[in-house]
Amino acid sequence: MALLNFLKPKNQLEEGGRTAAPVQQDAGEPEKKCPNCHKDIPISRLAANNLVCSCGYHFRMKARQRLHMIADKGTFCELYADMKSGNPLDFSGYSEKLESVRKISDEEEAVICGIAKIGKQKCCIFVMESTFMMGSMGSVVGEKITLLFEYATEHHLPVVGFTVSGGARMQEGLLSLMQMAKTSAAVKRHSDAGLLYIAMLTDPTTGGVTASFAMEADIILAEPSATIGFAGARVIEQTTKKALPKGFQTSEFVMEHGFIDGIYHRNNQKKLLTILLRMHNGGKGNESSTL
Amino acid sequence: MNQVPYDRVKIARDSSRPTGVDYIKNIFKGFIELHGDRRFSDDPAIVGGLAVLNGIPATVIAIEKGHTAKERAARNFGAPGPEGYRKALRLMKQAEKFGRPIICFVDTSGANCGIGAEERGQGQAIAENLMEMTTLCVPIISILIGEGGSGGALALAVADRVWMLQNAVYSVISPEGCASILWKDSAKAETAAASLKLTAEDAKSFGVIEKIISENDIGTVDFYDRIRALLLEEIAELSVDPDLINKRYDRFRRIGVDAIKHQAEVL
Numbered sequence: 001m002a003l004l005n006f007l008k009p010k011n012q013l014e015e016g017g018r019t020a021a022p023v024q025q026d027a028g029e030p031e032k033k034c035p036n037c038h039k040d041i042p043i044s045r046l047a048a049n050n051l052v053c054s055c056g057y058h059f060r061m062k063a064r065q066r067l068h069m070i071a072d073k074g075t076f077c078e079l080y081a082d083m084k085s086g087n088p089l090d091f092s093g094y095s096e097k098l099e100s101v102r103k104i105s106d107e108e109e110a111v112i113c114g115i116a117k118i119g120k121q122k123c124c125i126f127v128m129e130s131t132f133m134m135g136s137m138g139s140v141v142g143e144k145i146t147l148l149f150e151y152a153t154e155h156h157l158p159v160v161g162f163t164v165s166g167g168a169r170m171q172e173g174l175l176s177l178m179q180m181a182k183t184s185a186a187v188k189r190h191s192d193a194g195l196l197y198i199a200m201l202t203d204p205t206t207g208g209v210t211a212s213f214a215m216e217a218d219i220i221l222a223e224p225s226a227t228i229g230f231a232g233a234r235v236i237e238q239t240t241k242k243a244l245p246k247g248f249q250t251s252e253f254v255m256e257h258g259f260i261d262g263i264y265h266r267n268n269q270k271k272l273l274t275i276l277l278r279m280h281n282g283g284k285g286n287e288s289s290t291l
Numbered sequence: 292m293n294q295v296p297y298d299r300v301k302i303a304r305d306s307s308r309p310t311g312v313d314y315i316k317n318i319f320k321g322f323i324e325l326h327g328d329r330r331f332s333d334d335p336a337i338v339g340g341l342a343v344l345n346g347i348p349a350t351v352i353a354i355e356k357g358h359t360a361k362e363r364a365a366r367n368f369g370a371p372g373p374e375g376y377r378k379a380l381r382l383m384k385q386a387e388k389f390g391r392p393i394i395c396f397v398d399t400s401g402a403n404c405g406i407g408a409e410e411r412g413q414g415q416a417i418a419e420n421l422m423e424m425t426t427l428c429v430p431i432i433s434i435l436i437g438e439g440g441s442g443g444a445l446a447l448a449v450a451d452r453v454w455m456l457q458n459a460v461y462s463v464i465s466p467e468g469c470a471s472i473l474w475k476d477s478a479k480a481e482t483a484a485a486s487l488k489l490t491a492e493d494a495k496s497f498g499v500i501e502k503i504i505s506e507n508d509i510g511t512v513d514f515y516d517r518i519r520a521l522l523l524e525e526i527a528e529l530s531v532d533p534d535l536i537n538k539r540y541d542r543f544r545r546i547g548v549d550a551i552k553h554q555a556e557v558l
Contacts, residue, residue: 188426236406
């Protein structure tokens with residue numbers, strides 16, 4: 001799409017679109033090693049560039065940071081924040097695990113839902129949290145996503161969702177599996193109401209989340225080099241005893257095979273979402289849109 | 292019977308158990324197989340087509356594992372790829388067009404785990420089935436006859452009624468997979484099987500299934516007659532339900548809600 005050419009990822013730090021002034025490097029500043037270019041990058045420089053290295057490597061980002069990056073300042077209003085997982089199967093160690101990840105992640109669950117404005121356009125938004133049991137979907141994640149789509153359907157709002165997930169949460173057994181059907185049903189109602197759903201898949205999006213709401217959006221986008229797939233690469237290698245092709249299950253691989261619409265550098269995502277929402281009249285169907 | 296849940300897993304996997312095609316042949320008459328997904332290929336792990344249930348034309352879809360080693364290899368061990376799920380969806384949409392009920396027999400350790408399956412969108416294929424099945428306007432009944440392995444099983448089980456054979460299992464992950472992830476030891480599968488609550492009784496207690504079908508006479512004429520009678524009774528009821536789709540939505544909508552605590556209660 002020629003119109004969107006200017007949004008193509010540019011790997012230089014300065015050309016990303018949302019960069020702060022260059023930060024002076026101070027000798028004592030903490031650094032992080034980039035797993036791609038192996039350079040040590042000052043944390044402040046990474047933070048100023050939405051956690052993207054100058055080589056283009058996208059570090060994982062906390063859900064609240066992402067909301068800060070995507071939502072217009074001061075517009076995010078969180079929904080369903082009071083929900084916590086119980087231990088419905090009395091699964092050994094799960095309650096303790098939940099307690100510890102609540103501390104590690106500083107979140108109550110693996111998804112944050114709410115209403116926000118992106119480029120002055122109101123939408124429902126969900127962002128998954130990788131530090132909470134790798135964004136796995138149990139009853140709470142399924143319920144919050146479902147409630148959000150139901151809210152969006154009722155209020156004629158588009159949904160923008162950022163996925164990151166290892167899949168269904170084992171410790172809630174069948175109840176987790178059923179959340180795939182439950183969320184899919186809510187996405188379908190939202191879609192049948194003529195409303196827009198945009199998914200941005202981030203590293204990693206796998207298993208039961210790939211096999212449900214991540215792959216059900218009208219427009220499916222991804223961050224560069226994110227792992228996107230259904231079965232785990234290690235499991236596939238062990239099962240098939242075959243070497244995996246180069247770049248297997250990366251965003252680029254999945255796009256080449258026709259399953260996502262585009263790959264966008266983090267610094268360009270807000271601009272793109274703004275344009276997409278505008279082209280769909282703020283995501284509302286059945287009304288004529290004027291750009 | 293001093294059974295542990297893992298014994299059920301072993302029974303569910305037993306190659307001498309009736310497989311999908313056995314159910315189709317013994318419950319229905321005049322099965323006509325319809326092949327292919329019209330996209331890429333025909334998945335041997337899923338068998339589907341038209342059949343007659345006491346005079347009623349129906350669409351039947353079964354995951355087929357095969358009995359002998361040769362059959363099992365030819366059926367890809369009952370692990371459907373994206374083509375299988377797309378074939379199933381094609382047949383389900385056809386059923387909707389012609390107003391036929393849909394009956395699925397589910398028996399898989401999981402969706403195909405392979406390079407080609409990923410290249411052709413295993414996740415997308417399952418997701419599409421889940422989404423589309425929620426609004427098909429004909430009755431759907433799914434019966435888990437052996438293994439109900441995760442998303443690969445659910446992709447044929449977004450139904451108005453889901454039943455399980457007494458020794459069938461239904462789980463988010465295989466006990467071996469769970470043990471290997473949690474305890475780095477697939478030998479702890481027995482413990483995992485107990486933790487995962489994967490038996491028919493468990494599934495019923497969670498509201499995931501409506502009915503458990505006794506296996507005392509499994510494979511006999513009486514057994515298949517009994518299932519046929521259950522299907523006829525249920526289809527008669529579902530066929531005249533004007534609120535079918537909303538009820539299907541609510542059936543899945545409520546699952547897991549009881550597992551959630553609200554902050555106010557916790558404090």
